[in-house]
Amino acid sequence: MITGYGVLVMKAQYFIRSYSNNPHISNKAVALTFDDGPNEHTVEILKILERYHAKGTFFCIGKQIKEHPEIFKQIIEKGHLVGNHTYGHSKYIDLYGVNRFVNEIRKTDQIIKEFSGKSTLLFRPPYGITNPTVAKALKITKHKVIGWNRRSFDTTIPSESVIFKKITSNLKNGDVILLHDTKKITAAVLEQLLLFLQQNNVTTVMIDELFSIQAYE
Numbered sequence: 001m002i003t004g005y006g007v008l009v010m011k012a013q014y015f016i017r018s019y020s021n022n023p024h025i026s027n028k029a030v031a032l033t034f035d036d037g038p039n040e041h042t043v044e045i046l047k048i049l050e051r052y053h054a055k056g057t058f059f060c061i062g063k064q065i066k067e068h069p070e071i072f073k074q075i076i077e078k079g080h081l082v083g084n085h086t087y088g089h090s091k092y093i094d095l096y097g098v099n100r101f102v103n104e105i106r107k108t109d110q111i112i113k114e115f116s117g118k119s120t121l122l123f124r125p126p127y128g129i130t131n132p133t134v135a136k137a138l139k140i141t142k143h144k145v146i147g148w149n150r151r152s153f154d155t156t157i158p159s160e161s162v163i164f165k166k167i168t169s170n171l172k173n174g175d176v177i178l179l180h181d182t183k184k185i186t187a188a189v190l191e192q193l194l195l196f197l198q199q200n201n202v203t204t205v206m207i208d209e210l211f212s213i214q215a216y217e
């Protein structure tokens, strides 16, 4: 049975099915997801996760992996999951045609494979964009689209306490939390968040466990 199978509705009857949360998960758990890395802040994030025995899912940008292959390998070695977040994460990616978008995904798949030996089945679109092009591209590449249902606003809000509240107020079982391993502030908030989860007996699960899906081919 598939639960928490959300649908991002788009105009012209195109749609992308995406996994955004799973309130029916049997254990008390949430999923931490980290986008846009790897970069220098990823190292600190990995240390904090390890300290709390927590696991996350990292949606990596292809060109960032090429820039920081050693950090990328650390993500894998520490037992976290990795997914595809395009090669360039362009601001104009919503204007790309299908072939160009497919190329963004495939190029990143290859880089992930090169540095980890894994063929990831997970994809998260930059900025959460959903348009007919993305829908068509994903039909071709056949990735599972992983969304989120809880934004931290860690890239836009400069206050640790406000970000912490955005994440934790009314946090529910099976929520998928969107974070970024590109920001110093995220590491600071993560430590508080993991303490909060520990105090409330909430564990962290990775995306494959949360949705009972396969992450790698």
Ligand SMILES: [Zn+2]
Binding pocket: 035, 036, 085, 089, 125, 126, 127
């Ligand atoms: Zn992103």
